[in-house]
Amino acid sequence: MIQIGLQPSLRPDDIRQLVALARAVTGITLSESKTDFLMGRLGRRLAARGLTSYADYCRLLTNDATERVAFGEALTTHTTSFFREKAQYDWLLAEGLPELDGSGRLKGRDLVIWSAACSTGQEGYSALMVAHQARDRGMRTINPRLIGTDISRPVVGHARQAVYSRAETDGIPPALRPRFLLSSKTANDVHRIVPELREQSSWRTANLLTGEGLDGIAADVVFLRNVLIYFDAEIRGRVIDAVYRRLRTGGFLMTGHTEASHARRDGLELVRPSIYRKIAP
Numbered sequence: 001m002i003q004i005g006l007q008p009s010l011r012p013d014d015i016r017q018l019v020a021l022a023r024a025v026t027g028i029t030l031s032e033s034k035t036d037f038l039m040g041r042l043g044r045r046l047a048a049r050g051l052t053s054y055a056d057y058c059r060l061l062t063n064d065a066t067e068r069v070a071f072g073e074a075l076t077t078h079t080t081s082f083f084r085e086k087a088q089y090d091w092l093l094a095e096g097l098p099e100l101d102g103s104g105r106l107k108g109r110d111l112v113i114w115s116a117a118c119s120t121g122q123e124g125y126s127a128l129m130v131a132h133q134a135r136d137r138g139m140r141t142i143n144p145r146l147i148g149t150d151i152s153r154p155v156v157g158h159a160r161q162a163v164y165s166r167a168e169t170d171g172i173p174p175a176l177r178p179r180f181l182l183s184s185k186t187a188n189d190v191h192r193i194v195p196e197l198r199e200q201s202s203w204r205t206a207n208l209l210t211g212e213g214l215d216g217i218a219a220d221v222v223f224l225r226n227v228l229i230y231f232d233a234e235i236r237g238r239v240i241d242a243v244y245r246r247l248r249t250g251g252f253l254m255t256g257h258t259e260a261s262h263a264r265r266d267g268l269e270l271v272r273p274s275i276y277r278k279i280a281p
């Protein structure tokens, strides 16, 4: 018998399994009381896979790596904006980039900025805009290159496309808009990031928990913002270690303003609230 309009119910055992799988796949720590959240996010996955019970969905997740990726994507939250927590970008322009430029470490190579949970790309493009401002101010060793990584394929695709609505670009300071934004000739209120910044960017899926997709990254500035909040202490420690190994000595780690205490670790010194410098190899 086919039941139309009836939501599959979530039994305590399903919840336990889904919470454990969420932690194992993405690092995200969910409370077992979040049944509405789980049903809201996963109902569509059940429908997409033609399933009518969460028990069947849990079985599918154990056997199907592709579904585990879609499961992770369904559970993640992607809120972001241009120049979010702007004080960090102001600090980078006034102090962080002058320090890197003056150190001589960037001679003969690019300045690598890594947006480590990049969502739809606004964080990374904001950092690139700031690096260009630094060059304008005479910091000639600042040749920026951006790496953006995120666990979710759709947001990485969006970042690569670099197309944003007028409302989404509101956070970009007016003086930077003509230089870094193109306006659509066919659609009102749609903008695209200029080719120069797009060409300086590479975007890929990567998992901060498992390290998948992170090979070869060695960054001077890392943005690891508004993602640690989703993890418990053990996962946060593993993620911070993974990021620390990919941050060059003398480089900077930026966290979300509520997350600064989560990044405390040997080898990182606090420069400003939510900004760390790596001081050990």
Ligand SMILES: C[S@@+](CC[C@H](N)C(=O)[O-])C[C@H]1O[C@@H](n2cnc3c(N)ncnc32)[C@H](O)[C@@H]1O
Binding pocket: 025, 026, 027, 028, 076, 077, 078, 079, 080, 081, 084, 116, 117, 118, 119, 120, 123, 149, 150, 151, 152, 155, 206, 207, 208, 209, 223, 224, 225, 226, 227, 230, 256
């Ligand atoms: C709230 S957004 C933060 C975006 C941006 N960093 C900012 O602060 O505006 C969190 C992002 O972390 C990503 N994420 C969650 N778990 C992840 C993991 N294990 N590895 C990589 N990215 C992850 C999500 O897909 C989401 O795009």
